[in-house]
Amino acid sequence: MSPSDAFERCLAALYEAALDDTRWPAAAALIEEAVGTGGSALSVGEGFDGDARITFSRYLERGQSREDLAREYASVYHLHDEALPRLRLLPHGQPVHVPDLYTENELKTSLVYNEAFRRWRSHEGLYVRFDGPDGSRIVWTVANPVGGDGWQTARLRLFDRLLPHVHRSVLIRQALAAADALGSGLTGLLDNDRIGVVQLDRGGRVLAANGPALEILRRGDGLTDRDGALRAAAPRDDGRLQALLGRALPDLWGAAPEGGSMTVERPLRQAQGRLSGRPPLSLHVSPVGDAESDFGGRRVAALVLVVDPARRPRIDPVRVAASLGLTRSEARAAALLAEGRSVLEIADMTGWQAGYVRRLLKRIYRKQGVSGQVSLVPRVLALEALPRD
Template sequence: MNPDDAFERILALLYEAALDVARWPAASASIDEACGAVGNALVVGGRSGDIYSIQPLYRGEADYDVAREFFEVYYPHDEVLRRRVEMPDGRLVHASELYADTALRTSAAYNEGWRLLRAQNGINVSFEQPDGLRIFWGVGDPVGGDGWESAQVGLIERLLPHVLRSVLIRQALAAADALGSGLAGLLDNDRIGVVQLDRGGRVLAANGPALEILRRGDGLTDRDGALRAAAPRDDGRLQALLGRALPDLWGAAPEGGSMTVERPLRQAQGRLSGRPPLSLHVSPVGDAESDFGGRRVAALVLVVDPARRPRIDPVRVAASLGLTRSEARAAALLAEGRSVLEIADMTGWQAGYVRRLLKRIYRKQGVSGQVSLVPRVLALETLPQD
């Protein structure tokens, strides 16, 4: 295939990949073949070096084991981390150019990590986006190890704007889907705090009650766009909980959980008084399908203030949703922001029985879990009484 035909074929595949992520391996493999590279990788991260998305492909085949070893063992200690993050936009840079001569000889990251990636003689480019994201594209070593030919480098340069545009389209589509109808409806509810997080743990949106808590620093804050607990000991637990609920770069299934956070003492009638802690319920949202680092809702945090806890009528829930009395009671308490253990304690049921009830409710309602059920139950309270 002549270079122009290869270029046109790659362009077609890139735009297919922008609309359907399942086509990205085919586009990546075509790039490798046409450019004579062993593989290429797309990495999306933040200015601080945090990584949100990785696509490590070698002739279209993913190798997450190699990528994981590099990013867990070498990347945190890479002497040129800041230099990579601050690479000039859109300019091709050989991997060896990132290191000073002395570092090139002594760096474990370059001599071991980049060799592991098969990219010691690779070509890299970085693009900074207005929202603070960095798109990093690395083309691996040339096949045969004889160095790059000018025609190969020229083809990579021609492809740069098209690879970038494909990623941006994918990110835009992900952002457009970030607030699906069910999730957007939750933001309109003023009876329970709702915070939506993207895959990097950054706050995408919050409703009125949650914003009020964040603004006052009343147990929770959103410093630097990240959800944090005001008390350091609570924040460690919160970050661990969010880490389990957010998509894992290496494919581990996310899982939700609950916790409480202490609130600062409040001045009342000339003296300080304590208040009940906030209850947080964290749920993963959607699947881990690659969105090239685009900002979409990846986790939902329900924030329950005991002083503002909604009261849901289980009789109405049963009649409206076709649930048994026990199912309706469990659904109502869940929508009030109660955890499984709290529901068990209030009802006298075993926690295992509560979980089985909730799974049965999810099946009956055709929903995937708490994130979908809660707005449905809360919406009943806005309907006129019979």
């Protein structure tokens, strides 16, 4: 295959992969063959020094996943890699020979270079750093050249030609993933003014909030968004909130995200010359989306519903039953869930066992063809906006 033909085939594969992440392994395999390397890795990271972290990583060898290598690097070698501070400062889109990121002494002593990279046959590979959105970094790595002849000029030239297209494909994938995560259900929920809604990215930063939530955040009424992060005003509550968010936000190689609920105390309010207490806010946190297909893009990763008892919506279960084809019990549970009640609150209000409430909700999700609370609540709330008979 001529270099021109190889370039055209790689280009077509890259843009197919940008529109469908399942095609990335095939595109990577084609590029690896064309440039003469045994494997490649695509990673996205953010932050510096002690705050630096990997938000996406995919290691491949001729189209086959090597998640084992990605996990091993993250858990064993990442914190000890002497090259990373230099890699983060590389000019955008400029290839660098892997050994050039280590000092002469490090080339002899580095655990990462001598143990991991030699075993993975990537110690003579190439690194390229690209600028990503919101200050993130996209890093594309290719392993050692195959054949024993080193990096040939023609193949390096092809590699250079492909670089801007690799970068653009990743940016497209990130943008599409972000747009998909902000689909009609999530976006529509922001328009609802009867329950507070806060959308968080994978790092726990606030991406968007609707009117009721913004009002609470501005007043510091139990919650704040200092420095762009959602926090509880009371330190005791904030520790619990950060733990809850930590479980709901994606961890690239950790446990699957899970939701949860809690309450946060609100400051006393001056009323008629006296300080008076108010009912706490109820928070319901749910994970959103698939972290494996977003290519490290900044997307909605968790949804926080903020329920103020003073303005809690009242939803008609009879209407829910008629509109969604639910039984009376299912409709009552769905209505209470959309009002911002937790499973335990629903059980307490109805006299049902918590296990029965969970089974009811799972049955509702199956009937409605939705994955959970995040998808069901907007559907129920939308009924209240429809004209009544």
